[in-house]
Amino acid sequence: MAIPQPNYDYDIDRLVRAYKDAVQAIYHELDRIDLANISRANSAAALIEVTKILASLNEESAAWVAENIPKAVRDGVLAALVSLDVKDAENVVKFNRINKELVEAVVADTQADLLAVTKNVERRVRTAVRQVTAESMRANLTKGINGRKTINADILTGLKKKLGDSVNTGIVDAAGRRWKPETYVDMVVRTKTAEARRESAINEAISRRAYYGVISRHGATDACAKWEGKIVKLVREAPGDYPFIGEISRRELFHPHCKHLVTPLRDPKLMAE
Ligand SMILES: [Zn+2]
Structure with a gap:
């Protein structure tokens, strides 16, 4: 049997797509806020929707991790068995103690990294909505001063941009780089599935001397x-x-x-x- 070379692209793309869709849905919610006539109730309602979108994304990614990390560990064990010429490798695959612990550790790590993304998006969006609401209300209070009846277009554009930018940064890493949510998630899960596969192969190999x-x-x-x-x-x-x-x-x-x-x-x- 040749050493299996599994490809995780399909599954990873599926998860990345879920993040892209959530980001789009959040944009859509923020876009519905009437920036010229904003009210606290308005922006509170939008934030409730944003929280719902992110909660359902968290659920989806937790399920993804629970399914795909053990799969990667299994692939690693199988690859080790095949390369060590173990007979009937497909049916011999099981997780030894250290690989069971590996599954738990990588699942927990990956979950934490993905949760940090949605937490960060939520925090940034919340802050932006609060600021934009206050700015819009102030602009409305002062619009009569120059005889203008509406908020000036530059202010509206600025508010819109502030809301949009808040969704676009999923995470800022230790090196200060800003990542779009979907790009960061892609990097995290690719790295973690590769690590799970590699480490499990090593664990299996060592346990077989x-x-x-x-x-x-x-x-x-x-x-x-x-x-x-x-x-x-x-x-x-x-x-x-x-x-x-x-x-x-x-x-x-x-x-x-x-x-x-x-x-x-x-x-x-x-x-x-
Ligand atoms: Zn390399």
């Missing part, structure tokens, strides 16, 4: 390129002059979006020949 691995090749041109086809140790204590996988910098290998895998290996000498 295979202490080495080889890094996959797909002709990468980024920092990972120099690791393609290289043998690594899966445990620090394994004999031989190979780099320990746990010490390779994430900037060089297994960075976000990285597609590299590690295929377990029992005897690195066989590989070298």
Whole structure:
């Protein structure tokens, strides 16, 4: 049996689509606010709708994570079994203790990252709506001063932009980069499913006393390129002059979006020949 090369694009696209749709639905809600004649009741009603949209998105993504992370772990275990020539690999797959813990940890991590996105969108939208409501009310109070009967168009455009911008930033990361919600979610789930698959393969390999691995090749041109086809140790204590996988910098290998895998290996000498 060839080592399975599962592709998560379809499932990931489905989740990313849910975030895009939610962002669109929020835009739509904010767009319905009559900025020229805003009232507190108006903006409160819009915020209730925004909260509903995000709550249903949270539910959808929790279900996605609960389904797809265990799937990725299973794929990793299966890939390890196949590469170690275990007979009837498809039917032998089960999660050992450490992989059960891995599932729990990655599920919790991914949930937390995704929840941070919706929390942040909600907070930003709430703040923007509050500010815009106050500004619009002030503008309405003063519109008679210059003999104007309506709020000036520049103010309206500014208010509209403020509302729109609040939806567009899903998260600001540690490096200060601003991410659109859907772009950030795509990065998070790609990174987490890859990590789940890789770590579970390593756990399975070690539990079967295979202490080495080889890094996959797909002709990468980024920092990972120099690791393609290289043998690594899966445990620090394994004999031989190979780099320990746990010490390779994430900037060089297994960075976000990285597609590299590690295929377990029992005897690195066989590989070298
Ligand atoms: Zn890579």
